Amino acid sequence: MMLLSPVVALAVTVGVAAVLFAVLGKDPGRGLEALLIEPFSGLQRVTELGLKTTPLILCSVGLALCYRSNVWNIGAEGQFLFGAIGAGGLAMWVTMHGMAVSQWGFFPFVIVFGALAGAAWAAVPALLKDRFHANEILVSLMLVYVANLFLSWLMFGPWKDPKGWNFPQTVSFSADTTVPRIFSGYRLNWGFAVALLAAFLAWIFLFRTLRGLQLEVGGPAPAAARYAGFSARSALWTTMLTSGALCGVAGAFEAVGPMGQLTPHVSTGYGFTAIIVAFVGRLNPLGCVLGSVLLGIFLMGGEQAQYAVRTPAALSGVFQGVLLIALLACDTFIQYRLRWDRLRAAVPPEGAGA
């Protein structure tokens, strides 16, 4: 039943989308075609979809680990930005010093620098929670804005391209530093394969190892975790650092991938979209892959719909929101039954006279 919930939620969202197109005076059939079908028309679009899916997979898999163990990391976006800064900074340094690197030789450095920077940023809420019981939801969320401002400061200040006509961006990275592409002529890169591998490894970790089981016990049954002697601290650090690293790698692949430079707009909200993906994917790493594809379609289809039927750009965000709300509603209705008569029955009959 709980696996069916995302399917029902998707159907509801498509229905709402059709109504929205109609209300906006657009042809719903054409709109839905642009939204759902066109992302699959042709290799060009499919590879672009893969490119959009990559950061979603990486971020959502990390978040799924967190949420399973009751660690509410909402700051994937900030960790994503720090990953971008870490790997982007390295690529910038290499480019500006004219160092000779090979694409495949540099690729591991992209991953490591992205992962370390993202994990470092995630370590802040983990440390504050561990040491001072600070709420990780608030801290990680607020650190997103700190990361954003830090990135802006770098772009407007020390890392600004001296020959960039004062635009807030770094130099364009040398082609040798960017993530190698899978097919020549298409932007899809090997980061996609890394994301799939990460999802698979996370699945193995969760369901085939004792450490994974320990994470899973701590979330729904903290008393059982204490009874078993599983450390809540270790779960906190493991999940926060892992998800920080995965989000960081996502940011690295974006900056040193299709962007090819750092700008203040390196992310288009992947870290937040990934929260929806994690729940659509039922907090299962493999489910997150499917969820990422779905949300990737929405992101791309939303853009397609802008061209095809001239809908507002905000529509894609609306669909994401509708999907999440529909999903949460489905989950609620699967677990609970709504009974109107209870409300009436709760009013005592003699109350009418009083």
Add this chain to the structure above:
Amino acid sequence: MHPPRLELRHVTKRFGAVVANDGVALTVEPGQIHAVLGENGAGKSTLMKIIYGAVHPDAGEMLWDGRPARIESPHQARELGIAMVFQHFSLFETLSVAENIWLGLSRRIPLPRVASDITSKALEYGLELDPARTVYTLSVGERQRVEIVRALLTNPRLLILDEPTSVLTPQAVEKLFATLRQLASTGCSILYISHKLDEIRSLCHRCTVLRAGRVAGVCDPTVETTATLSRLMIGADPPRLERRAPHPGAVALQVSGLSLPRIDRFGVALEEVSLEVREGEVVGIAGVSGNGQQELLAALSGEDPRAEATSIHLFGAAIGRNGVRARRRLGLHFVPEERLGRGAVPGLSLAHNLLLTRREAVRGPGWIDGRFLAGQARSIIDRFRVATPGPRTPARSLSGGNLQKYIVGREIDAVPRVLVVAQPTWGVDVGATAQIRSELVALRDAGCAVLVVSEDLDELFEITDRLYVIARGRLSPSVPTASATVEQMGEWMSGLWARPGASASGASA
């Protein structure tokens, strides 16, 4: 003459292929205390839920005060004057006692008045209850008190009680019985569900025995013997616990002068608790719930490692500050009172629940050998006769008794050197109870040191060799079970034991 307060005729209820109630008839007179006796799974709970309107029968009719009645919902049942105290409590953990009870009442009564009603009603029936306390800080026994007071506040005409005495001291049971007799004398009918035969014989006027969903007999319990009732209920003679004299060996677990401040203002502080358990003996700790049992157990298991290192010794090693897993490695295993959520994770399979305390199926750096794990679970299921489809079944879908057998089995199967068990048979049926108790005694005979913390005195008298009593965070001296009496234990449960060298201070206010 008055018509019967409640009459059921040919009531039948099926759940899929299972017939929970099959043509059941039941007649309860006004002012009668009527026992419904039967093993777990005999259909008692379903029948009570039908009367309470929570379950709708497939066939049969119901008469209330001689008139046909259809009870569609618990709300309607309450309007007729039916109140029920469930075995499993329906309380909101984060709300106070008064707020919980208030929720079930008409909103027009202000909360402070509900609180004062609770206090006066609790006082009237001798039940100790602070309306301001938050439910999550209450022990199982205290939660039950909330449910009983909640039911009494509605001034019921028929009160249904589902195994209400499991967690009361003998004196408190007597008090409750006095209450129930007093209630019955005012004309309120009482349906008393139990499998404790002597209680039924001393309290009830009439007894309907259920077996496998059918009425096995209706009798006057005051003239029946425990043996005849038991035969009606089980269809055979009750299982007997075989036990030999203990052969205590070296001291396995020693607690000396353990004092712990309470964690929150509703907790109980432990004061100078000292006890020892030797290899090859079963030691019991009696007491009414909420007197420090939870705190003592957490300190022993390592879930609360605040104790002085030297205040707890395990085979001579000071372990007061060791964690749960370190103690388990030394051979100390623990069965907690709460099965779901502490002893087992509800959503995990039985096999995976083994990994909470067992590591045999873990390979190398942490790989789970799924096949080995399933085999291990299977062997525990077989050995302890756990009724379940298999090792992949989630823990939450097992009945309380079955899950308890599995959890106790998991810890016994680990061949512990010291086993600490809390409430080993709470809510477990007669057959499983006998099995768990005999397994514990068998473990003792194999040389294990067993510590049983229970609120069920009968159980402690049956399986232990020595007894302590815990009251307000202090532990009594121990007495050999053979020379202990129910009256003495009952007094000690109120904290009234002569302390060595300070006989006058025993009753300090």
